[in-house]
Amino acid sequence: MNNDNSTIRARAPLRLGLAGGGTDVSPYSDEFGGLVLNVTIDKYAYATIIRRLDDHVELIAADNNNRWFGKMSSKLERVSGVDLHVGVYNRIIKDFNNNKPLSLSIITHSEAPPGSGLGSSSTMVVALVQAFCELLSLPLGEYEIAQLAYQIERNDLGLTGGKQDQYAATFGGLNFMEFYKDRVIVNPLRIKPHIKAELESSLVLFYTGVSRESAKLVDEQTSNVKTGDAKYLEPLHAIKAEAVSMKEAILKADFDAFAASMQHGWESKKKMAKSISNPMIEEIYNAAIAAGAKAGKVSGAGGGGFIMFFVDPAQRPYVMRALSKFNGQVSTCNFTDTGTQSWRKA
16 A cells, blocks of 8 residues: 555446346346346546545535545444445445544545436446545455445445446446346447447437436336336336347447337336426427437436437437527537546556
8 A cells, every 4th residue: 555645546437328227126137137238438427535644534525515524433424415425435444444444535526417317326336436445455356346336325325226337337338237136247248449439429418407316216116016017017028128129239230220229218118107207308309309319218217317319420410409409418428448447646
């Protein structure tokens, strides 16, 4: 380890859920197995850890200006606004530091707001875990980091959600993921550069500015699945099938099939829970289609956040112009090949 005032930094990429989202959530994934296709993009969650010498802990979530400062402890009490920091700190101290407290400043920020539908909370937990791995030289592999991040968020903090976000942020790239009760398999898709370029050139993102609480939507979906009612299970089965169809479309560079798969997936997703779409989303969606978009879907649990559109690259300026008339942010994105990273400040 470097000197006592060493500074550690880490980042993890956010992701677009292309197909299969929702099938990675228990109890569906436990009973039927989930399949998800996602890709990480050039937007990141960042974490910085700085060694302190005053026996105190400082937790800062710079995005929403939340800060907590107090005496270091082997188990910090949960604090609103910095609960992710607390969850990661407590688990690392317990599992990897013999319950000995550490005097640290932990500072985070993200390039996407919470509730955006890009997996920002889970991605932040991965960045925090990666930063601690660097700080304490923990020999954790990608599957171990992703699983630890999942356990912290779902078990320790009790936050509802699926599993894909932690694995996407840890591994990075374009992945076809399989989710079962006792294991996860991440299959990287190696596509040719021209296919990647075409996909990147065909995507438009629109942030509605409405941060929705994914946990409430996932709770609704989970309770629907537990009923065993076919009207709730059949959309999830269809969404899972679209993950396979879209994977094949990408590997074959069949972009018409890609658009059709995205469209079918969105129609099925809306049947999972009533609050996934709403009049605002439908108005934005219809305007993009009218301007030339071939397909679209909400990234994440739904209800707001980012809407993703697939367009002919030549039509992209027209779609972006149509979307700019709404309150929100229009953007493009590039894919990333690497997952979470950490380094020491020189």
